[in-house]
Amino acid sequence: MPDTTVGDGTLSGEIRTQADIDVFERTPWQEKVPAQNTYELLCRACDRHQEQTALRFVMTGAPDAPEFTVNYASLKARVTQAANAFFRAGVTPGTAVTVLLPNLPETHYALLGAQAAGIASPINPMLEVDYIAAIVEETGAQVLVACAPMDDSTLWDKAIAVVDRCRAVRTLFVVSATPYVGEEERKRLEAAFEAASRPARVDVNIVGFEEALAAEPSDTLVSERRILPTDICSYFHTGGTTGLPKVATHAHLNEAFVASMLSVLTPSSNTILCGLPLFHVNGAMVTGLAAFHSGWEVVMLTAAGYRGHGVMANFWKLVERFRANSFSGVPTIYSTLADLPRDGADISSLRFAFCGAAPLPAEVARRFEAAAGIPLYEGYGMTEGACVSALSSPLGERRLGSVGLRLPHQAIGVWKSGSAGLATEPAAPGETGVIGIHGPNVFPGYLQEHDNRGIWLKPGWLNTGDLGYLDADGYLHLTGRAKELIIRGGHNIDPAMIEEALLQHPAVAMAAAVSQPDAHAGELPVAYVTLKPGHVLSADELLAAARTLVPERAAVPARVEILQALPLTPVGKVARAELRMRAVEEVFREHLALAGVPANVRVGPDIRRGTVAFIQCAAADAERVRDLLVGRFPFPLDFTHPA
Structure with missing residues (x-):
């Protein structure tokens, strides 16, 4: 196997087989990871590629939409300034910064800057206020970064509501989209922000993000912080569709390790399209830190990513415009693209695509590859493993039905498990069992100790909750998810x-x-x-x-x-949880209709109780409804009675 290191100690993609991984692992991983914290890893990459483009950003998916570029020297400067601005606002190691933003260049500055100052806590801005506030309270965030009104004020209004609820938040940084729009639109956005609501709390400091960064030095951390590999760098929430989300913690080493190891499984030069949200670990790592570590050019397709206006309709034209080599998506994206006409777009620059976050149906892969003329490679990972645990590398053999080889220096095991969820013995090659992962990418645990019960198959081995098997050549095959x-x-x-x-x-x-x-x-x-x-x-x-x-x-x-x-x-x-709630709703309606009980049924999520059936019926019928449903179905009931 060729040498996988270059002169400055960084890595280049050379691994193709399990045998290559075995050879690569003869050298301790500590010698293969050039920096064990995310800030230093980023700075090294930015110093190597100073004049290269790190980010391109377009506000709309129109093929001729204006683009905005950021080179690697500027990326380093802006992240450093963000870290310093957070430090001035009182952020220290162990302090969380809530990042409640769509996909903007500033989102990268905030995420990576927060890790250099304290802990980045990206939150899905589409969650309801109750869920966002619950995560902010759990993390104890003292700073919130939010977006001024864009198309509407929904996200801004959520941020204000969260600030008013969460007393620990002392500073609200405001990110504006005005740098990315024309003069008339800029005036409209500025007027919308002036007219928008403000926190009722008088002890909250509202600071323009751009202005705060401009006031800070860009070449050094004013905190003089020495970042340790074991320091927590980020909080990523998981779930939250039907109950309170769990907050997974990442140490700096977890993310720096994954970014470094991905570079040995992927090409050293790449222009990648970014359409997945940066509050999700896939977007933040695959089209964030890992891409930057490899010196890739990341093209951000609108603030809403793949959901942005015109993005999917013009996708092939955007590939042609940016001469994209690859992109990362989920199965629904590839299903849509399989039926999207090229309309003469030249997509010859595309070499491959990555699919992750959900199992890829073979038929969807076949249809997409026939339409696009490029191979589709699956990866496997989870938030608790800092995003990637296995990958079908474009540099090696693609084995259909497999999610590829394990990440170097991270072990994957398939285990038989007992009733308590603990591993009893390893499964044989080809034998299905519970998948466990072990290595420097595995997270320290969830923020709340009660969420850590039962997550380890054995000491150091995380129970992924997925079912699968390893074949004789080390390729991982998924066969299902235990909870699904x-x-x-x-x-x-x-x-x-x-x-x-x-x-x-x-x-x-x-x-x-x-x-x-x-x-x-x-x-x-x-x-x-x-x-x-x-x-x-x-x-x-x-x-x-x-x-x-x-x-x-x-x-x-x-x-x-x-x-x-x-x-x-x-x-x-x-959103399988939504479909399950829809199915419960239908069953309850059928039961009540067959019994002749007039009632309206809505099944929905509750932050504390999970899935709840909300029943509207006459007060006289409530007891009969209980008799029909309670004891037969494991869902709490909430009753309302029309006047």
């Missing part, structure tokens, strides 16, 4: 089996299978699908087809529903 299994009368059904079967139907674009509650079997599978453009099909016809396509009789859906679009998370994954 549909358990029908004690029989485990993998939803992927149903989805892959339905995707074989020529009219089906996307499919998602989830469980619906059943008083007798516990759970039954149901499927939700979208159709390809121009196809017409009834749910009954598709259900009849499913009886032939789905290989297991017990896995045939009890019901198929055709939707205009599947609900998505802000990252673009299918």
